[in-house]
Amino acid sequence: MILSTKDLKCGFLGCGTIAAAIATGLASSSDEEVTFSHFHVSKRSASKSAALLSRFGPDKITICESGDNQEILDSSNVIFVCVLPSQLEEVLSKVKFDHERHTIISLVSTSTLPQLISLSSLPPTSVFKMICLPSVATHDGTCLLVPKSETVKKILLPLGGCVGCESEDIMTKMMIPACLMGPMYAIMKGNLDWMVKNGVPAEDASYYIGRTYLGIAKDAEAKCTDPKHFTDLIEEQTPGGINQQAIENLTKLGALDSYDKAMDKILERLTGRGDGKA
Numbered sequence: 691m692i693l694s695t696k697d698l699k700c701g702f703l704g705c706g707t708i709a710a711a712i713a714t715g716l717a718s719s720s721d722e723e724v725t726f727s728h729f730h731v732s733k734r735s736a737s738k739s740a741a742l743l744s745r746f747g748p749d750k751i752t753i754c755e756s757g758d759n760q761e762i763l764d765s766s767n768v769i770f771v772c773v774l775p776s777q778l779e780e781v782l783s784k785v786k787f788d789h790e791r792h793t794i795i796s797l798v799s800t801s802t803l804p805q806l807i808s809l810s811s812l813p814p815t816s817v818f819k820m821i822c823l824p825s826v827a828t829h830d831g832t833c834l835l836v837p838k839s840e841t842v843k844k845i846l847l848p849l850g851g852c853v854g855c856e857s858e859d860i861m862t863k864m865m866i867p868a869c870l871m872g873p874m875y876a877i878m879k880g881n882l883d884w885m886v887k888n889g890v891p892a893e894d895a896s897y898y899i900g901r902t903y904l905g906i907a908k909d910a911e912a913k914c915t916d917p918k919h920f921t922d923l924i925e926e927q928t929p930g931g932i933n934q935q936a937i938e939n940l941t942k943l944g945a946l947d948s949y950d951k952a953m954d955k956i957l958e959r960l961t962g963r964g965d966g967k968a
C-alpha cells in the first residue's frame with residue numbers, strides 16, 4: 691500500500707494527553723505538503739475529545755460515540771495508538787486492520803515493532819513506533835520515528851520536526867537527552883538559589899535565568915543540523931574569558947563527565963539492564 695500525504699484520515703485509539711496533543715498539532719497545521727481531511731477519536735477521556743471537537747468543529751473531528759474502536763479504523767487510514775502499555779494488547783486484539791488501507795503509528799512507550807506487527811497482522815512496512823512530547827500540540831515537539839519512512843516523516847513534520855531512527859535500539863538512545871529536561875530545570879533552580887543567596891532579588895533572578903537560557907537554547911538550535919555546531923559554539927567563547935573558565939572548572943570538577951555517566955544509567959534502566967540509579 692502506498693501511503694499518500696494528502697487528505698489523510700487519522701484515527702486515534704485512546705484520547706488522552708498524547709493523542710490530544712498530536713491531533714491538535716496535526717489539525718492546526720498549515721503545512722501544504724501534508725493535508726488532513728478528518729480526525730476520528732475515541733470518546734475516551736471525554737473532556738479531551740470534546741475539547742478537540744469544540745476547537746476544530748465537526749468538519750474536522752468525529753468522536754466515536756459507540757466506543758467501538760473498529761469504527762475508528764473503518765473511517766481512517768493512519769491509526770495512532772495512544773493507549774497505556776497495559777491496554778495495548780486488549781485494544782489491538784479486538785480490532786481488525788486492513789492491509790490495503792491502514793498504517794499504524796504506536797505511541798505506546800513499551801511497545802516493540804515485532805509485537806505491533808504480530809498484534810495488528812499488518813505488514814512490517816505499515817507499522818511504526820513514534821515518541822514525542824505533548825509540545826507537538828503547538829508544533830514545538832520533535833518526533834522520533836522507527837523504522838525510517840520519508841512519507842511518515844513528512845506526515846509528522848508539522849508537529850515540529852522528526853528524526854527517523856535506524857533501529858529501535860537507536861531510538862532508545864535518542865530518547866535519553868529528553869530525560870535531561872529535569873536536570874536542566876534543576877540547574878536553573880540551582881542558579882536561582884545561588885543568585886538569591888548572593889543578594890539578587892528572586893524575581894529578577896528568575897526572569898533573568900529564564901530569558902538567558904532561552905537565548906542560549908535559540909543559538910544552540912539555529913544550526914543544529916550541523917553536528918559541529920555545538921563545538922563551534924564552545925570554541926566561540928572568548929579565549930581566557932569567564933565562559934571558557936566555567937567550562938574548564940566544570941570539566942575539572944567532573945560535572946560534564948557525570949552527565950555521560952547519568953545517561954549510561956538511564957539507558958540501563960530503559961533497556962532493563964539496571965534500575966537506573968547512579
Ligand SMILES: NC(=O)C1=CN([C@@H]2O[C@H](COP(=O)(O)OP(=O)(O)OC[C@H]3O[C@@H](n4cnc5c(N)ncnc54)[C@H](OP(=O)(O)O)[C@@H]3O)[C@@H](O)[C@H]2O)C=CC1
Nearest residue numbers: 704705706707708732734735772773774775797798799822
Ligand atoms: N503523555 C506523554 O507525554 C507521552 C505518552 N506516551 C505514551 O502514550 C500512551 C498514552 O499516554 P497518555 O496519553 O499520557 O495516557 P492517558 O492515560 O492520558 O491516555 C490513555 C488513553 O487511552 C484510553 N483508553 C483506555 N482503554 C481504551 C480502550 N479500550 N479503547 C480506547 N481507548 C482506551 C484512555 O481513556 P480513559 O481516560 O477514558 O480511560 C485514555 O484516553 C502511553 O502508552 C504512553 O507511554 C508517549 C509519549 C509521551
